[in-house]
Amino acid sequence: MRTTLALATAACALAGSSLVAASSGTTITAAPSSTQIAKAVKRQAAGSQKPLTQYTYSYSAVPYQVLPAAEGRGPQSGYNICNATTSGPDSRCQTMIANNASDFCLWGSPTMSANGTIGDDEAAVVAYCTNDQHGARIIPAGAITGLQVMHTSAYIQWTGHINMSALNLQENDTGGELDPHGADLAGNPLGGLVYSNQLPGGNNQTEVQAVEWNNFIGSGVFCLKLCFDNTQNEPFYCQNKFDLLGCSYNMPAAYQDNVFLECDGDLQDPVGIYTGTNGQTTTWSQPESLAGTQSLPWTPRVPSSSNCKTYQSTELFPATALGYQSTSAPTATSAGSSGAKSGSNGGSSGPSAPAAGSSSSSNKTNNGDIVAASVSVSVLAVLIGSIVALA
């Protein structure tokens, strides 16, 4: 994975796509080429570890660490068995659960304060969840200010807005892509696993592994997709090669703030394949760098949604349901507009900073920092404002 990222902020809905290279001249790590992948496979054949996507487990059989060996970027920084003991602000849980609008996780910084970028920490990111049931860190009530979950015939997708500090990331972090690949095929995070009880075969009850997934986070926007198919055959909706394009291109959706929805949805177009005004279908390949690029030749189509259930923020993320919680988090349970208001950033309705000094009911200390793996990626900030249609 390359951590350079471009993210659409739905707030800046521009007509047409435009790219702005916020910092030119930075170098970026290239997405894995086929040669790199071939080399990684060879290296892995020599060592004990396979590519991450070849490790599949039933949820009850997840090992303590998928990639414990000190090979390549390893060993894995955290662990995969996550339970009540590991839950809390210093959790290093690297098993993500994503079930529905009220019950899901995102990858965030392994640090205890927002002092680095997702690029610094990509190999060591840990799970931050909307509740304390998954042995992970907790996303405080109010931090997610807009959400749309889309159930499709090929994947489930979570898109929305979040206060980055809830993931111990800086607000100005333009972000990066996390996926189970990377140039060495060990994944970001290394050894990370993803499960959902909404995947085929799970009957809405059993946590089933999503082998292919991706998650972008940056500039206050997140998107997470779990694909049903793990063959990588086209149409492959969990591509990991468009890491410079961010959420708007990888997971086109409405990205409405202050709105919380769970819907059925149509399939998106495979990223990079578009039909021009001349009716011709063209496949776009991401160049090494987008520096200087002013626009991409297409604007992603936002798939339509149906059967949407609308929620209030406080219904999905009640402060009282969490194991540890900010004293300033909203506790209002009244109906009406209170939920919508809780979606607005800042003020008393904002999320707690899980940073030093914040008082939490569990009084966990802020000394559990994990040193980020030795990944050094300069970030080219590319902002794409391209959301013109609402699903």
Ligand SMILES: *[C@@H]1O[C@H](CO)[C@@H](O)[C@H](O)[C@H]1NC(C)=O
């Ligand atoms: C809880 O998770 C920790 C860390 O992975 C593990 O060492 C421990 O065995 C787990 N406990 C149970 C009861 O599964």
Ligand SMILES: *[C@@H]1O[C@H](CO)[C@@H](O)[C@H](O)[C@H]1NC(C)=O
């Ligand atoms: C999400 O699933 C959990 C069980 O996994 C359930 O308790 C909760 O009510 C569901 N939330 C929504 C919004 O459907």
Ligand SMILES: *[C@@H]1O[C@H](CO)[C@@H](O)[C@H](O)[C@H]1NC(C)=O
């Ligand atoms: C963030 O702070 C922790 C100590 O709290 C340190 O170990 C880590 O290196 C810091 N990260 C960055 C990117 O400065």
Ligand SMILES: *[C@@H]1O[C@H](CO)[C@@H](O)[C@H](O)[C@H]1NC(C)=O
């Ligand atoms: C982001 O903000 C932090 C302070 O919160 C600052 O130290 C850092 O230089 C900023 N980074 C960029 C790329 O502006």
Ligand SMILES: *[C@@H]1O[C@H](CO)[C@@H](O)[C@H](O)[C@H]1NC(C)=O
């Ligand atoms: C699972 O939930 C979906 C709605 O999210 C529903 O359409 C489907 O029938 C359920 N499947 C089972 C086996 O209950």
Ligand SMILES: *[C@@H]1O[C@H](CO)[C@@H](O)[C@H](O)[C@H]1NC(C)=O
């Ligand atoms: C994000 O949360 C932090 C900590 O609660 C808060 O200081 C900051 O103002 C919030 N940012 C926004 C944009 O609301």
Ligand SMILES: *[C@@H]1O[C@H](CO)[C@@H](O)[C@H](O)[C@H]1NC(C)=O
């Ligand atoms: C947390 O610390 C405060 C101040 O020291 C104390 O009053 C409170 O009882 C502690 N809470 C817990 C859950 O230990």
